[in-house]
Amino acid sequence: MSIITVVGAGMMGSALSMPAHDNGHTVRLVGTHLDREIIASIKECGFHPTLKRQLPPGVEAFQIEELEAALEGADLVIGGVSSFGVEWFTQHVLPKIPSHLPVLSVTKGLAEGPGGRLVPFPHYMQAKLGQGKSLSLNAIGGPCTSYELADRRHSAVCFCGEDSEILERLKGMLETAYYHISTSTDVMGVEAAVALKNAYALSVSLAIGLIEREEGVGCQEAYNPQAALFGQAMREMAALVHLLGGREESVAFGVGDLYVTIFGGRTRRLGTLLGRGLSFEEALAELEGVTLESVAITKVVAKAVRTQAQQGLLRLGDFPLLMHVDEIISQGKPVNIPWKAFTYSFR
């Protein structure tokens, strides 16, 4: 059995201690400077206060100052930070990881590259590390909320990375009867698809708030409008994955992830508030203190799409839903879904 060190004690990183523990591995969970109270709680009684679950017995908790000790003898490092922690992870954690030690990151998102390019985090991190150091940087995509993984519900994900042998090894370490792992060398496609779902889950959730505005809160949910937006979201996600050089087979991981995110917490709540007619500023005020990866990814992708449109690399008109969500977020425009822009004549 192996030693698995998770750096970042947020919900998803911590939830991975379930399959890791169930496979008999030693699990070391290291909090960032933002996770002090979480780690203190786990050290005291094994309870994770934001995941709201008891971690498996034997999971060892470490404060960030104890990182070196936690990395000692490890066979795998799981990067458990959110997209807002990628810089910190790259600067403060990756340099301490020896080259033979593979990294598997749960972070979903895309980084801004030069000239309007979008870069998946594993590539971004490798570029930041520079040529002096090379690590095996892999990532997890696909539909999996942390709560449900912690409850050992069936969850299907994809591990992506450059080296399929390493991917199969990581799969062997973490696959359980409930945690189902595909592997893919299409880092760009998988990472783009599962990052984009945050932006598009926000857009589908707009329909929930719109109906509440028209018919009253607590009315029957409206699935026709949601489904119209879901279909358009899939169309735009697939087009973006294709434009970024990702493979078609990777889109399904993003679409499954879109499905689970629409029913998840923060992104749905923001979309619903916007759909009800709140301005972006008002909605943010209601969601005080919540990190919104959906907002971050929408801005990054919309900016890249606009830049690439100016360069003649794509047509802005192919992404009417993304553009509208960005207008709401970045320009304070009211929700006014361009339904007719989603109709096509296929000949």
Next chain:
Amino acid sequence: MSIITVVGAGMMGSALSMPAHDNGHTVRLVGTHLDREIIASIKECGFHPTLKRQLPPGVEAFQIEELEAALEGADLVIGGVSSFGVEWFTQHVLPKIPSHLPVLSVTKGLAEGPGGRLVPFPHYMQAKLGQGKSLSLNAIGGPCTSYELADRRHSAVCFCGEDSEILERLKGMLETAYYHISTSTDVMGVEAAVALKNAYALSVSLAIGLIEREEGVGCQEAYNPQAALFGQAMREMAALVHLLGGREESVAFGVGDLYVTIFGGRTRRLGTLLGRGLSFEEALAELEGVTLESVAITKVVAKAVRTQAQQGLLRLGDFPLLMHVDEIISQGKPVNIPWKAFTYSFR
């Protein structure tokens, strides 16, 4: 303005009277022999008893014996029967329709052709009509439940047919501020995608019942397992559309339709009961009297897939979810989702 005659007074055919009426057309709604009470109610007070909505004022109701009168001077015939009524519609209605009069069918499904082929209903109906008569047979696909269309909620559909000029004309007749219409000449792709969603919505719903069995009815819904099945459903649907010769762009109509159907009534209810552990026979008994298009389409498609696999035209292993649902339905096997068959190594 035009005269639109709807034949089949089920929920979807009747709901189309909303956009038709809102565009100023004369709407004539003709019941089949199964719709006698519906038509009697509409004649009496305009209320549709299964749609549970008041139809727009001025919608004229006709019993089946009055079909000829209802067709007199019509500009469009909407076929409003379910997949179980296609034979009847083909035999008893189509021969009465003059060649210049286009038909637009709401029926979703696929017919069995020779040698394990699957045939979309417009092609099936034309073949049955024989060479003596040619009609413009078009169809509606895409995510749209009748209740929500009747409530004038935003709904996005696709009209498919051979002739794009006729499609644009039909779109012009029925498009409203809430009814959004794409058009496509890919009859095979659109019809396959939206027919398959019934089979796959059943499969995704299994996860709802499975969790209820494990954690108790009324527990928090489990979206990780649903999302895993949703992703797999999309993968298999796209592969089938491709194998049948449909175009990739048509898959999104089926995936949106899958989304809305999972939250709809009958198919979700059957999947949930099966997931809870009821046998197919027991589940059917609970759903007494309900027509189950999901069961019909699953059997037809699974049979065709098995036949084509025997002919070496496809690999049965590419459709593990469809095969499992068919085993449950056709062979009485218990639900035992082959999760690991949904994991892939993409290199």
